[in-house]
Amino acid sequence: xxxxxxxxxxxxxxxxxxxxxxxxxxxxxxxxxxxxxxxxxxxxxxxxxxxxxxxxxxxxxxxxxxxxxxxxxxxxxxxxxxxxxxxxxxxxxxxxxxxxxxxxxxxxxxxxxxxxxxxxxxxxxxxxxxxxxxxxxxxxxxxxxxxxxxxxxxxxxxxxxxxxxxxxxxxxxxxxxxxxxxxxxxxxxxxxxxxxxxxxxxxxxxxxxxxxxxxxxxxxxxxxxxxxxxxxxxxxxxxxxxxxxxxxxxxxxxxxxxxxxxxxxxxxxxxxxxxxxxxxxxxxxxxxxxxxxxxxxxxxxxxxxxxxxxxxxxxxxxxxxxxxxxxxxxxxxxxxxxxxxxxxxxxxxxxxxxxxxxxxxxxxxxxxxxxxxxxxxxxxxxxxxxx
Numbered sequence: 001x002x003x004x005x006x007x008x009x010x011x012x013x014x015x016x017x018x019x020x021x022x023x024x025x026x027x028x029x030x031x032x033x034x035x036x037x038x039x040x041x042x043x044x045x046x047x048x049x050x051x052x053x054x055x056x057x058x059x060x061x062x063x064x065x066x067x068x069x070x071x072x073x074x075x076x077x078x079x080x081x082x083x084x085x086x087x088x089x090x091x092x093x094x095x096x097x098x099x100x101x102x103x104x105x106x107x108x109x110x111x112x113x114x115x116x117x118x119x120x121x122x123x124x125x126x127x128x129x130x131x132x133x134x135x136x137x138x139x140x141x142x143x144x145x146x147x148x149x150x151x152x153x154x155x156x157x158x159x160x161x162x163x164x165x166x167x168x169x170x171x172x173x174x175x176x177x178x179x180x181x182x183x184x185x186x187x188x189x190x191x192x193x194x195x196x197x198x199x200x201x202x203x204x205x206x207x208x209x210x211x212x213x214x215x216x217x218x219x220x221x222x223x224x225x226x227x228x229x230x231x232x233x234x235x236x237x238x239x240x241x242x243x244x245x246x247x248x249x250x251x252x253x254x255x256x257x258x259x260x261x262x263x264x265x266x267x268x269x270x271x272x273x274x275x276x277x278x279x280x281x282x283x284x285x286x287x288x289x290x291x292x293x294x295x296x297x298x299x300x301x302x303x304x305x306x307x308x309x310x311x312x313x314x315x316x317x318x319x320x321x322x323x324x325x326x327x328x329x330x331x332x333x334x335x336x337x338x339x340x341x342x343x344x345x346x347x348x349x350x351x352x353x354x355x356x357x358x359x360x361x362x363x364x365x366x367x368x369x370x371x372x373x374x375x376x377x378x379x380x381x382x383x384x385x386x387x
Contacts (some may be wrong), residue, residue: 022355023280023319028269030239030259033174034277037182037252039351041317041359043277048175051155052258055233056098056121057243058163058170060180061144063118063195066110066129067188068147077111081132083124091124097164100125101204101212112203119201119216121232126162137161148176151183165235174256177243181230181254185245196229197221219267220244224274232266233258240266246274250313253277283315286328286351286361294330296347298369301338307366308332308347314361316351327352330363340369 025044033048035041042048069075088104090096100122102108108116108128116125130140137160144158153176159169185192199221202213219242220227227246234240241258255273260266287293287310295305308330316326332347340346347363 023276025273025276025280027257027273028260028265029257029273031174031241031257032269032273033178033256034273035178035182035254036277036281036283036317037185037254038250038283039315039317039359040361041356043253043281043317043356044273045175048178048256049155049173051171051173052241053165053168053170053235053238054163054172054177055235055238055241056123056163057172057177057231057233057241058158058160059117059121059126060177060184060231060243061148061158062126062130062140062161063114064180064184064188065140065143065147066114066133067184067191069133070110070191071188075110075133077109077114079110079132080107081110081113081128082107083128084131087124087127087131091127097123099123102128103204114195115198115201116203118195118231119198120203120214121217123162123164126160130161148180151179153179156180163233163235165237174258177256178254181243181245185229185252185254192229197227218242218244219270220246220274223267223271224278227274234263234266242266242270244270244274246278248278249283250315251278251283251317280320281317282320284318284326286310286314286316286349289313292366293349293363294347296330296332297335298340299335299337300372301340301369302372303367303369306336306340306346306369308363309366310349311343311345311362311364314349316353316359317356318353319355322353322355332363338369338371340365342366342368 027046031047034044083102083106085104098121100116100120102124113125113129116122127137130137134140141158148156156172156176159166200213200215202211204212217232224246226248229245230243232242240260243256245254257269289310289312291310292307294308296308298306329350330347336346342365344365345362346365349361349363351359
């Protein structure tokens with residue numbers, strides 16, 4: 001059964017009633033969504049659950065699948081894949097959209113292909129990587145959809161590795177794109193840092209033999225302090241979109257805008273939106289990493305309870321001008337059955353404020369709890385029986 005800790009409700013912050021409403025913002029984008037990953041608070045949601053074509057923002061999933069394979073040791077950055085002539089024929093020239101300028105028969109490392117995907121938005125790089133990993137693009141797309149299911153992207157489906165228009169087979173929501181960005185940042189942080197903040201990348205040569213250098217299209221890189229990702233997208237059907245992230249003073253925001261009508265409009269709205277997220281909101285610290293928040297009952301374990309601790313510094317996101325009491329409660333399904341691993345997420349800290357939806361944060365086990373033997377179970381049963 002689900003347990004709610006009343007003891008945690010004693011934890012409050014500040015003493016004055018709320019003085020300010022949620023900071024106002026009007027997005028120029030038809031779809032706009034922002035989440036503070038530090039607290040889990042959704043700061044803005046305009047059409048966040050509306051299905052839409054992602055255009056090149058689909059490449060975030062292509063990179064994510066590759067990152068996970070690298071992390072598990074199933075793919076190496078220095079592995080080289082050969083550009084099939086058929087792939088080059090389809091994905092070169094003006095009709096093929098953004099390109100890395102690969103050449104037929106060329107051998108290209110996974111490292112360089114990922115730069116071609118993330119920095120240059122190369123449609124050709126996506127297909128070469130997909131075919132190299134899975135044999136065919138179709139087989140790789142199946143892996144993309146499996147990963148989407150694992151991550152809980154319930155309103156997303158992929159039909160290509162690069163987001164090329166496919167008559168509606170590929171669709172996402174802004175909420176799912178933010179969740180995908182969050183997963184990449186948290187699950188593969190080293191690879192995220194290695195690839196997403198690269199300002200430019202050079203690959204291929206012009207007809208005259210000069211190197212081709214292309215800049216990252218990320219509209220907030222160099223314009224917002226702490227910006228380090230993620231991916232733009234544009235087709236006639238989708239308009240101009242962007243999924244971005246930046247971190248300032250320990251707060252990491254993820255934003256999505258979609259359906260904008262111009263390249264410059266995407267730059268202006270992305271910068272304005274992210275700037276608002278940092279300036280209009282603040283983080284109120286709750287618990288330091290490792291702090292004991294509460295305890296949970298344990299069933300059939302060598303101990304009858306286990307500490308619930310913060311896995312990282314936990315904070316609640318509030319309007320910058322707000323002062324409020326904050327409702328805090330711990331929820332878990334219990335008693336929690338042993339065995340339990342130290343660091344295992346077994347409960348949630350739910351923070352309520354007047355101006356935001358509930359902000360839900362993980363709590364983890366403070367220690368290992370092994371299964372109790374027969375005599376241990378009898379002893380724990382007797383202790384429970386007699387209070």
